[in-house]
Amino acid sequence: MLAPETAEDLIAAVRALVRRSRSLNVRAQQADPEAMPNWLVALLANLEHGGGCRLGDLADRLGVTASTLSRQVAYAESLGYARRGADPDDRRAACLTLTEDGAEALRSHRARLVRLLQEVVPDWTDEEGRDLVDRLNRLGAAVDRFRDARP
Numbered sequence: 001m002l003a004p005e006t007a008e009d010l011i012a013a014v015r016a017l018v019r020r021s022r023s024l025n026v027r028a029q030q031a032d033p034e035a036m037p038n039w040l041v042a043l044l045a046n047l048e049h050g051g052g053c054r055l056g057d058l059a060d061r062l063g064v065t066a067s068t069l070s071r072q073v074a075y076a077e078s079l080g081y082a083r084r085g086a087d088p089d090d091r092r093a094a095c096l097t098l099t100e101d102g103a104e105a106l107r108s109h110r111a112r113l114v115r116l117l118q119e120v121v122p123d124w125t126d127e128e129g130r131d132l133v134d135r136l137n138r139l140g141a142a143v144d145r146f147r148d149a150r151p
Contacts (some may be wrong), residue, residue, distance in 0.1 A: 003019060006127065013140075016019050022038070022089075024116070024120070025038055028112065028113075028116055032110075032112065035109070035112065036105060039062075039072060040072070040075070040076060040081075041106070041109055042062055043058075043069075043072055043073070043076055043082070044076065044081060044082070044098060044102050044103075044106045045061065045106065046058060046061055046100070047063060047082060047096060047097060047098035048098050048103065050105060051094065054093050054094065054095060054096075054097060055069060055070070055093075055094055055096060056074065056086055058096060076102065079099045079101070079102075079105075080099055080102070081098070081099055081101055081102030081105055082096055082098060082102055083096070083097050083099050084096050084097075085097065086109060087114065
C-alpha cells in the first residue's frame with residue numbers, strides 16, 4: 001500500500017499535470033486558430049468511442065447540463081462534425097453521431113498534439129514514454145475498479 005505521503009505526492013503530481021496540460025492546450029489554441037477547444041474535443045471523442053448516443057446520456061458522461069450540451073451540439077453540427085438523428089431504440093429521442101468531417105477534425109487535432117508532445121519531451125526514449133503510459137493506465141484502471149465497486 002502507498003504511504004500517505006506518497007499518495008499525497010501522486011495526487012499533487014496528477015493535478016499539476018492536468019493543470020499544465022490545460023495551459024499547454026490554451027497555448028496551442030492561441031498559436032493555431034484551427035485548434036479545437038477542449039470541450040469540442042471531449043464531445044467528439046465521446047461520440048467516436050460511444051458510437052452515437054442520446055443527448056442526456058452524453059451530458060451525463062461529459063458532466064455538463066443539458067442546456068450547455070445543447071449549445072455545444074449546435075456548434076458541432078454547424079461545423080459538420082456531428083449529426084443529430086432519431087434514436088433507433090426510441091424514435092422520440094435524438095441520437096448524436098460523429099460525421100466523417102468530425103472524425104477527420106479529431107484525427108488532425110490528435111496529430112497536432114502528438115507533434116506538440118514530441119517537442120515537449122524530445123529527450124525521452126520510446127521506452128520511457130511506454131512505461132509512463134503503462135503506469136497511467138494502471139492508475140486509471142484502479143480508479144475505474146474503485147468507482148465501479150461503489151454503490
